[in-house]
Amino acid sequence: MPLSKKEERILKSIVVASxxxxxxxxxxxxxxxxxxxxxxxxxxxxFSQVWLKDESVNPTGTHKDRMAWEMVVTYRDFLQSxxxxxLKKIPELSILSSGSAALAIQSMFKKYGLPSIRVLMDxxxxxxxxxxxxxxxxxxxxxxxxxxxxxxEDILRLTRNSDGFDITSNEAFDPTIRFYxxxxxxxxNSNAEYIFVPFGTGQLYENIMNIVKQELSYKRRDPRxxxxxxxxRNTSILGATTTSHMSKAVKLYAPxxxxxxxxxxxxxxxxxxxxTGLLSNVYAIQETFLDRALMFARSHGIRSExxxxxxxxxxxxxxxxxxxxxxxxxVNTGKTI
Numbered sequence: 001m002p003l004s005k006k007e008e009r010i011l012k013s014i015v016v017a018s019x020x021x022x023x024x025x026x027x028x029x030x031x032x033x034x035x036x037x038x039x040x041x042x043x044x045x046x047f048s049q050v051w052l053k054d055e056s057v058n059p060t061g062t063h064k065d066r067m068a069w070e071m072v073v074t075y076r077d078f079l080q081s082x083x084x085x086x087l088k089k090i091p092e093l094s095i096l097s098s099g100s101a102a103l104a105i106q107s108m109f110k111k112y113g114l115p116s117i118r119v120l121m122d123x124x125x126x127x128x129x130x131x132x133x134x135x136x137x138x139x140x141x142x143x144x145x146x147x148x149x150x151x152x153e154d155i156l157r158l159t160r161n162s163d164g165f166d167i168t169s170n171e172a173f174d175p176t177i178r179f180y181x182x183x184x185x186x187x188x189n190s191n192a193e194y195i196f197v198p199f200g201t202g203q204l205y206e207n208i209m210n211i212v213k214q215e216l217s218y219k220r221r222d223p224r225x226x227x228x229x230x231x232x233r234n235t236s237i238l239g240a241t242t243t244s245h246m247s248k249a250v251k252l253y254a255p256x257x258x259x260x261x262x263x264x265x266x267x268x269x270x271x272x273x274x275x276t277g278l279l280s281n282v283y284a285i286q287e288t289f290l291d292r293a294l295m296f297a298r299s300h301g302i303r304s305e306x307x308x309x310x311x312x313x314x315x316x317x318x319x320x321x322x323x324x325x326x327x328x329x330x331v332n333t334g335k336t337i
Contacts, residue, residue, distance in 0.1 A: 003083050007090070010113050011083070014076040020181075022224045027069050027182055028059060034224070035186040036066075039329070042300060044312070046319060049327040053187060056303040056334035063204065063333045064104035067179040071105050074173065075114050094118040094159040096150065096168040098251055099129040100336045105167075106136045118159035122146070146245075177214075180207040185224040188212060191231050192329035194322055196311030199239030199282050200252045204333070208237055209270060209280075216275050236277030238318070240310035243284045248294075251307035279321070285310055289317040297332075305335040 017024035025034035058065040152169040293313035
């Protein structure tokens with residue numbers, strides 16, 4: 001079925017410079033750069049080499065903008081498929097979100113004139129976030145989360161999107177290697193021996209680990225990789241999460257993680273096969289250290305919400321287990337604007 005004039009304009013406007021050429025990056029779409037966000041040194045008492053990867057400079061303030069761009073690229077594929085006669089109607093997308101991902105995706109969709117995202121949220125969601133999403137044009141739906149695991153059929157049914165696709169669960173989107181692949185290379189190119197990253201859905205952590213495995217397993221390296229394999233093989237990647245529904249790091253708490261591949265066994269396999277450092281794991285942070293991390297961020301002009309700075313909280317919590325002179329990278333996933 002032929003594209004409408006509007007659809008033709010949208011298709012032409014979605015430009016992907018390359019899949020993995022660091023000289024022709026794809027993000028951010030208005031001004032592609034590699035690396036796309038800065039890394040700077042910070043002075044954390046007790047450590048001599050701590051660096052901060054700052055995702056707060058992204059369009060809506062978090063690393064979720066990278067995933068949002070990948071969803072725009074997905075619509076390019078839908079439009080091309082329709083143009084070639086494989087698709088009669090452009091589908092709409094649904095997502096289970098606490099706010100950041102939905103805001104990033106809708107902001108990007110609005111810019112390109114794409115269908116509004118359908119968002120499933122908890123009935124007790126923050127009203128400020130709800131109103132912001134409404135203003136952007138999200139189609140919102142509510143349910144009581146935490147009672148049971150929601151499968152893709154449930155999410156599509158609850159968002160009244162039987163002909164569409166659920167982003168939350170759909171493996172066809174390649175979320176564990178595609179959503180944050182460029183970001184993962186920016187992270188591992190730092191040659192840090194300890195990387196601290198927030199762990200919410202687990203997708204960012206999984207992306208980093210999968211990219212590491214890819215670089216250590218393949219003889220031909222990706223052109224985006226500029227680091228040392230010898231360092232990478234021993235780099236510990238530490239995920240910071242919370243097990244408390246009362247935590248300030250609300251975006252890291254989830255009663256269920258049905259779509260995460262990351263498990264104790266999954267990480268243990270990486271350690272056992274020499275593809276990651278001995279401290280690689282996911283750790284629960286204590287609120288005391290999260291408070292200290294937030295104070296540090298405010299006093300050093302770091303723009304972050306509690307969930308975004310959780311990596312620093314984990315470093316402070318594990319202070320006695322991390323060698324003081326080693327290179328450390330804290331990933332700040334930012335704060336939603």
